[in-house]
Amino acid sequence: MLSRFALPARSSGARLLGAQRRLASTKSLRETLEDIIPAKQEQLKKLKTEHGQTVVGDIKIENIVGGMRGLKAMLWDASVLDPIEGIRFHELSIPDCQKVLPAAPDGKEILPESMLWLLLTGQVPTPEQTCQLSRELAEKGDLPKFVEKLIDELPQSLHPMTQLGIGVAALNHDSAFQSAYEGGIKKTEYWTHTLEDCINLIARLPALAARIYRNVYKPGNDLPAINKDLDLVGNYSNMLGYGNNKNLTEYLRLYIALHGDHEGGNASAHTAHLVGSTLSDPYLSYSAALFALAGPLHGLANQEVLRWQLAMQKELGDKISHDDIRDYLWKTLKSGQVVPGYGHGVLRNPDPRFIALQEFCQAHPDLKESSIVQLVNKTFEVAPDVLKEHGKTKNPYPNVDATSGCVLYHYGLTEFKYYTVIFGVSRALGALTQLVWARALGLPIERPKSFSIDALQKMVQDQKN
Numbered sequence: 001m002l003s004r005f006a007l008p009a010r011s012s013g014a015r016l017l018g019a020q021r022r023l024a025s026t027k028s029l030r031e032t033l034e035d036i037i038p039a040k041q042e043q044l045k046k047l048k049t050e051h052g053q054t055v056v057g058d059i060k061i062e063n064i065v066g067g068m069r070g071l072k073a074m075l076w077d078a079s080v081l082d083p084i085e086g087i088r089f090h091e092l093s094i095p096d097c098q099k100v101l102p103a104a105p106d107g108k109e110i111l112p113e114s115m116l117w118l119l120l121t122g123q124v125p126t127p128e129q130t131c132q133l134s135r136e137l138a139e140k141g142d143l144p145k146f147v148e149k150l151i152d153e154l155p156q157s158l159h160p161m162t163q164l165g166i167g168v169a170a171l172n173h174d175s176a177f178q179s180a181y182e183g184g185i186k187k188t189e190y191w192t193h194t195l196e197d198c199i200n201l202i203a204r205l206p207a208l209a210a211r212i213y214r215n216v217y218k219p220g221n222d223l224p225a226i227n228k229d230l231d232l233v234g235n236y237s238n239m240l241g242y243g244n245n246k247n248l249t250e251y252l253r254l255y256i257a258l259h260g261d262h263e264g265g266n267a268s269a270h271t272a273h274l275v276g277s278t279l280s281d282p283y284l285s286y287s288a289a290l291f292a293l294a295g296p297l298h299g300l301a302n303q304e305v306l307r308w309q310l311a312m313q314k315e316l317g318d319k320i321s322h323d324d325i326r327d328y329l330w331k332t333l334k335s336g337q338v339v340p341g342y343g344h345g346v347l348r349n350p351d352p353r354f355i356a357l358q359e360f361c362q363a364h365p366d367l368k369e370s371s372i373v374q375l376v377n378k379t380f381e382v383a384p385d386v387l388k389e390h391g392k393t394k395n396p397y398p399n400v401d402a403t404s405g406c407v408l409y410h411y412g413l414t415e416f417k418y419y420t421v422i423f424g425v426s427r428a429l430g431a432l433t434q435l436v437w438a439r440a441l442g443l444p445i446e447r448p449k450s451f452s453i454d455a456l457q458k459m460v461q462d463q464k465n
């Protein structure tokens with residue numbers, strides 16, 4: 001089944017060459033941004049002045065009552081989602097990124113640091129630049145003591161995503177943006193303090209997320225100190241207690257790089273953008289985003305997939321046939337529930353992130369043989385036809401959540417209520433990138449117009465007359 005759905009073709013040689021040509025610089029991330037921001041500001045200013053009145057689409061009542069689905073209404077530079085091809089990060093597909101973005105010295109998978117660099121700058125960093133960024137993140141990665149205490153005081157029974165949101169919000173105690181704003185700064189200086197907060201937040205997420213894991217699932221265990229010579233995920237995996245598992249650490253690098261951004265309209269990224277547009281600092285903005293990610297129709301679906309697949313396994317035993325899965329799918333649908341991990345607001349094909357993570361499994365013999373990985377695969381062989389027959393969803397194919405948890409489960413990270421926290425460590429890459437750019441470009445407070453049902457009905461009537 002997997003082979004029927006190849007990942008998007010690699011981009012043209014010219015595009016890849018273009019990306020690689022951008023390797024030459026030895027500048028830091030901040031210096032690179034300082035170089036490119038003025039030209040982007042100019043480009044947007046010109047676009048607004050010269051073409052501000054150009055029409056790019058219609059607004060229908062179905063858009064207004066349908067969750068703004070399909071409405072072209074957001075500015076987002078870092079990535080674009082095509083319904084068939086899936087995501088491209090600054091025009092690079094997932095296979096492109098796997099080819100050109102630096103990996104860890106002892107690994108093959110994309111380092112999230114290199115994805116962050118690409119998202120922020122549109123450029124492919126050199127291995128040296130990536131390594132420099134890893135070091136900067138490791139140096140900034142320790143949590144303030146009061147946040148450690150706050151997290152340690154939370155009840156073990158509080159969902160890990162709630163804990164993550166609380167921890168991220170509390171980090172705003174040290175917000176450079178907030179304190180500069182209070183001190184009085186010009187609009188042109190917003191982005192630089194925003195960048196400082198965003199880098200500090202990305203740096204601190206692994207220690208925060210690992211502390212939550214330790215407190216909830218492994219109380220009493222020591223948390224290793226951050227190793228300044230390790231990359232972000234190397235440290236995260238170590239703090240989770242899986243540092244010796246090279247396969248899991250590599251998987252986490254790929255997972256966190258690929259979940260980083262999914263254009264602007266997804267609920268978590270959009271929330272960060274909306275809250276950030278009020279000039280709430282990056283910690284508060286991203287904390288809000290995490291609570292959107294924590295919903296079962298969005299990021300939490302990866303927890304729900306594992307719960308659902310394990311319930312299927314428990315009910316049907318070890319030897320599950322395609323017919324068994326088909327019956328189980330119908331049982332889920334007939335009971336009025338959604339099939340977690342299937343469907344999408346934009347995608348109309350299997351999610352290329354799903355394919356990339358499945359390919360990771362196929363490349364590792366132990367994963368290929370894993371019963372949970374096989375069950376996810378077998379479900380993929382049956383579910384699209386059942387969902388087509390059911391006839392409701394516009395997209396009967398798997399999204400990334402259908403598979404992201406099974407590798408974690410196989411390697412012993414079985415606490416699936418924690419899985420969305422890993423997603424939350426990742427989504428910061430894209431959501432925070434946009435906050436830096438929104439402040440650099442001087443984007444205004446987001447404030448769409450709303451209408452009552454009566455007002456919409458009147459518009460219909462007026463058009464008929």
Ligand SMILES: CC(=O)SCCNC(=O)CCNC(=O)[C@H](O)C(C)(C)COP(=O)(O)OP(=O)(O)OC[C@H]1O[C@@H](n2cnc3c(N)ncnc32)[C@H](O)[C@@H]1OP(=O)(O)O
Nearest residue numbers: 297298299301338339340341342343344345392393394399
């Ligand atoms: C990282 C991510 O966030 S990826 C998404 C993760 N979420 C999931 O996997 C949860 C399961 N999937 C879903 O609920 C949906 O497909 C969503 C939320 C992802 C997208 O929602 P929409 O854009 O509204 O989907 P769509 O337009 O196809 O929905 C039409 C109908 O099909 C139903 N439908 C969509 N997906 C599914 C599904 N997987 N199982 C059953 N029914 C579904 C919808 O509930 C809706 O029913 P309704 O007419 O009774 O309201």
Ligand SMILES: O=C([O-])CC(=O)C(=O)O
Nearest residue numbers: 262265266267345346399
């Ligand atoms: O794009 C969306 O709406 C949901 C999604 O897959 C993501 O945010 O990663």
